[in-house]
Amino acid sequence: MNLKGKNYISTQDWRDEEIEYALKTAADLKYKFKMGIPTRLLPDKTIFLLFFDKSTRTRNSFEAGITQLGGHAHFIDSSTSQIAHGESPKDTGIILSSYGHGIAIRHDLVPGEGNRYMREISAWADKPVINMQCDVDHPCQTLADLMTIREKFGADLRGRKIAVSWAYAPSYAKPMSVPQGLIMLMTRFGLDVTLAHPPEYTLMEEPLRLAQENARKAGVKFNITDSMDAAFADADIVYPKSWGIESLFQNPDEALAIAQKYKHWICNEDRMKVAKKEAIYMHCLPADRGHEVTDAVIDGPHSVVYREAENRLHTAKAIMALVM
Numbered sequence: 001m002n003l004k005g006k007n008y009i010s011t012q013d014w015r016d017e018e019i020e021y022a023l024k025t026a027a028d029l030k031y032k033f034k035m036g037i038p039t040r041l042l043p044d045k046t047i048f049l050l051f052f053d054k055s056t057r058t059r060n061s062f063e064a065g066i067t068q069l070g071g072h073a074h075f076i077d078s079s080t081s082q083i084a085h086g087e088s089p090k091d092t093g094i095i096l097s098s099y100g101h102g103i104a105i106r107h108d109l110v111p112g113e114g115n116r117y118m119r120e121i122s123a124w125a126d127k128p129v130i131n132m133q134c135d136v137d138h139p140c141q142t143l144a145d146l147m148t149i150r151e152k153f154g155a156d157l158r159g160r161k162i163a164v165s166w167a168y169a170p171s172y173a174k175p176m177s178v179p180q181g182l183i184m185l186m187t188r189f190g191l192d193v194t195l196a197h198p199p200e201y202t203l204m205e206e207p208l209r210l211a212q213e214n215a216r217k218a219g220v221k222f223n224i225t226d227s228m229d230a231a232f233a234d235a236d237i238v239y240p241k242s243w244g245i246e247s248l249f250q251n252p253d254e255a256l257a258i259a260q261k262y263k264h265w266i267c268n269e270d271r272m273k274v275a276k277k278e279a280i281y282m283h284c285l286p287a288d289r290g291h292e293v294t295d296a297v298i299d300g301p302h303s304v305v306y307r308e309a310e311n312r313l314h315t316a317k318a319i320m321a322l323v324m
């Protein structure tokens with residue numbers, strides 16, 4: 001399978017076999033990393049990492065990953081580049097792609113902007129564009145999540161249930177792209193998906209439509225509820241995290257006032273008892289400890305968050321190695 005030059009902007013852009021190939025590549029790279037076997041698959045290649053938002057895992061998994069593949073990353077903070085003076089995606093895309101071999105972008109904070117920006121860059125760049133999180137999808141995160149779930153439960157996930165739930169967080173309006181990415185990807189790979197959120201926190205229309213369509217094609221369930229407990233009931237995987245209200249990303253005070261009504265949407269030990277005994281707790285991180293989740297859960301026996309974060313390295317390397 002040859003994926004050289006292919007963009008990775010949404011998991012929806014890749015066929016099931018291509019996602020499988022990326023997971024297989026990530027597993028191979030993980031094994032070799034653990035064994036100390038060099039994997040210099042991209043010698044002398046350059047990737048540009050363009051950030052419109054903060055990051056710990058994504059930036060460092062890409063920077064460490066490209067180094068381990070024999071290449072080099074340039075970190076670009078959009079606010080200190082000419083993008084802040086209005087340089088167009090066309091000019092940025094053409095010029096960066098003429099200097100290197102791939103462009104990865106995080107642009108996730110404004111609904112309606114990030115995905116459009118990446119697709120505009122990719123229309124002009126003659127090198128692959130990788131989505132490091134936009135307003136619609138976080139395909140690097142969800143690929144690592146699927147890898148983590150398979151490591152725990154095996155490749156055949158039929159009959160297993162994931163609860164993707166909103167949770168309260170006072171820190172900031174977190175993007176909607178992780179829950180959207182999860183409902184789109186997990187419905188394709190055998191999991192029954194239940195999405196839970198208070199009424200104000202509905203996800204974007206298109207990811208919801210795609211999740212429904214994916215579930216129908218795969219013959220799995222996709223349900224939506226306004227009860228965290230209903231979502232957790234008999235779940236094999238719980239993924240509670242906060243996200244913002246689509247219409248209020250520019251109005252944080254109003255959004256926070258609404259969120260205050262739902263402080264009881266927390267993942268604690270009592271709630272974990274509603275899920276299956278062997279259920280795993282997942283979070284893309286950073287988590288608002290004491291709000292989205294208690295320390296007892298995130299540091300407890302159900303939690304796989306550090307393995308999940310580690311798998312960001314192996315999946316980022318796989319994507320770069322395949323498309324660059």
Ligand code: CP
Pocket residue numbers: 054055056057058059133141284285286
């Ligand atoms: N999960 C995730 O994308 O983490 P960062 O925001 O730290 O990159």
